[in-house]
Amino acid sequence: MNVFRYVSDLGDLPSALGEAFELKGDRFKYHDRGCGKTLLLIFFNNSLRTRLSTQKAAMNLGMNVIVLDVNQGAWKLETERGVVMDGDKSEHLLEAVPVMAQYCDIIGVRTFARFESREADYGEEILNQFIRYSGRPVLSMESATVHPLQAFADLITIEQYRRKARPKVVLTWAPHPRALPQAVPNSFAEWMRAADVDLVVTHPEGYELDPRFVGDVRVEYDQMKAFEGADFVYAKNWSCPGVTCREDYGKVLSRDMAWTVDSRHMAVTNDAFFMHCLPVRRNMIVTDDVIEAPTSLVIPEAANREISATVVLKRMLETL
Numbered sequence: 001m002n003v004f005r006y007v008s009d010l011g012d013l014p015s016a017l018g019e020a021f022e023l024k025g026d027r028f029k030y031h032d033r034g035c036g037k038t039l040l041l042i043f044f045n046n047s048l049r050t051r052l053s054t055q056k057a058a059m060n061l062g063m064n065v066i067v068l069d070v071n072q073g074a075w076k077l078e079t080e081r082g083v084v085m086d087g088d089k090s091e092h093l094l095e096a097v098p099v100m101a102q103y104c105d106i107i108g109v110r111t112f113a114r115f116e117s118r119e120a121d122y123g124e125e126i127l128n129q130f131i132r133y134s135g136r137p138v139l140s141m142e143s144a145t146v147h148p149l150q151a152f153a154d155l156i157t158i159e160q161y162r163r164k165a166r167p168k169v170v171l172t173w174a175p176h177p178r179a180l181p182q183a184v185p186n187s188f189a190e191w192m193r194a195a196d197v198d199l200v201v202t203h204p205e206g207y208e209l210d211p212r213f214v215g216d217v218r219v220e221y222d223q224m225k226a227f228e229g230a231d232f233v234y235a236k237n238w239s240c241p242g243v244t245c246r247e248d249y250g251k252v253l254s255r256d257m258a259w260t261v262d263s264r265h266m267a268v269t270n271d272a273f274f275m276h277c278l279p280v281r282r283n284m285i286v287t288d289d290v291i292e293a294p295t296s297l298v299i300p301e302a303a304n305r306e307i308s309a310t311v312v313l314k315r316m317l318e319t320l
């Protein structure tokens with residue numbers, strides 16, 4: 001595997017899930033695979049879980065790890081070609097990427113949507129420069145439109161806790177004070193469609209996700225109706241994806257607190273498990289009582305980030 005962005009990059013999903021559960025039993029099973037190999041993690045944006053779990057995954061495989069926070073200690077990078085670099089940016093990504101590649105075997109990149117242009121974000125301009133110019137396998141650690149390590153961990157968590165063969169999984173928008181990217185809901189919808197679940201998406205009008213991720217999945221604008229009989233509730237905020245109105249891309253269209261997931265919502269579910277990728281704003285996205293309930297899976301989900309990253313890195317190492 002040379003690139004990890006989409007569920008299809010992983011190959012056969014049931015076999016990847018099998019490997020995930022094998023690694024949950026013994027996370028050091030393939031400790032010899034990464035011996036003498038180096039993983040470089042590049043962060044353009046903050047992280048807690050991705051930063052720690054991906055390093056831990058590399059250690060599980062016996063790899064060396066280098067972490068670079070681009071905005072703290074490195075030269076400020078220009079990303080647009082053709083720009084006269086007379087401002088505060090000292091180095092161009094076109095030199096920086098091949099230089100970084102000299103020191104590693106695999107590169108992970110975190111680079112969020114910038115909301116300057118939908119075309120640039122949905123064209124994954126930064127991640128694609130790493131893919132194009134590094135000559136190394138590249139994995140998205142949340143890029144402008146996708147967060148595949150999170151979605152794979154979410155799927156592992158659903159497999160771990162599901163009580164029926166084809167659970168009802170509800171992806172719900174919830175309010176947030178700031179404009180957030182669509183990477184998590186995009187990948188969650190994409191990965192759930194590839195898995196054997198009954199997915200329903202619910203959000204206020206204007207928040208329609210890109211069809212390339214959500215396909216023809218049922219969208220229910222009545223949140224309470226969507227929650228009825230749910231086995232898993234996955235909450236996340238996202239800003240306007242600009243599908244129905246391009247000019248609104250990246251905007252906050254609603255702060256309606258009636259969408260906050262609370263006990264009233266959970267009462268109409270099938271005693272659903274609550275999920276969120278974290279970090280979460282309590283009492284905006286979800287109330288204290290719901291996130292603290294025994295049915296909250298936010299910690300097991302975060303734990304499975306180590307497993308999803310171990311499977312992905314193992315598969316990348318196998319193609320070196």
Ligand code: CP
Nearest residue numbers: 047048049050277278
């Ligand atoms: N869920 C997730 O990716 O968390 P971080 O942003 O802390 O890495």
